Amino acid sequence: MTKLLKVHGSFNHFFILDQTELDQPLTDAELVTLGQKLCAPANGILNGADGVLVVNKSDHDGVLGQMRVINADGSEASMCGNGLRTVARYLSEKTGQTAFKVETKQADLTVKKQADFATGVPAFAVEISPVRFNAAALPFEKLGRDRIIDDYLPELAPGVKFTSLAVPNPHLIAFGDEDLLVGPMMKELGEYLNGKNPYFTDGVNLNFAKILGPNELFVRTFERGVGFTNACGTGMSATSLAFALTHPDLGHFETPIKVYNPGGMVQTVLHFTNHRYFIELIGNATVTHTLTVDETRLHQANFTADDFDITTTSEDEAYHQFVTSLPKPVTVNVKD
């Protein structure tokens, strides 16, 4: 039998599959099908998820494991900030180590166990990098620019200034008031840029943010390969950096930035060292369920909820209490 975990970072929900525990790792095609089937709420496996985090062995020195990210639509992403916190916790509890590196598509990233974010809410800090701004890292070549920093993009939305950066997955960011975050534009633009369009040919994570004050933001994200999620770790990290670059009076480097989101709150710390940006993302790493299932069913994506033995942990209650204790600067419903 094979064990999976159901986890979340800021209610950005994932399944973790540790392939080092399998008799036979899944093929890439099997991972795509598994991601689509496990994550679809209609299939009733714990109401689905936003993605599957696949843990593999890493042969890099000083690296405890490799993380691959399969979105709910089966597409693969180069990075997942909320997910990396949960994989870091999984590997920490598996090995007993509390500070180490995890291999991701474009970099081996530093992770470190933190003090609990609140009672019963374990937390990890993870490195978000590499950070790039140019069209080579972002597929927006049809917008006639090599960079998009605090620029109007009338082709996409009149009267809105955007910033785009890759961390290394692609993000497009705009700052505005609550109407922008909860109005119709976000869904329309998010669906357009993640469908057939000449601007972001590989899709893009769309982040709208409200500035709450010095080093305080609220960020809502329409994620590539998923749609609206309760939080996007790389989105909150990229938005924090865009905040400091476009509002240097309010967003500061080397200072914790409080980032609220529909699923809770995380902290980010921006760094610029040796001509390199990187972002620390600090937040919860919550395990809500353990699941066991026959490995063959995962390979064949041939399962219903009845094929899983599911155990619920006691952690979600503690996280709900944490979220309830937070201010609600913007009214966006939490997606179950």
Ligand SMILES: N[C@H](CCC[C@H](N)C(=O)O)C(=O)O
């Ligand atoms: N949907 C994203 C991957 C997951 C990122 C998000 N869940 C996070 O926490 O960073 C993409 O395709 O780039």
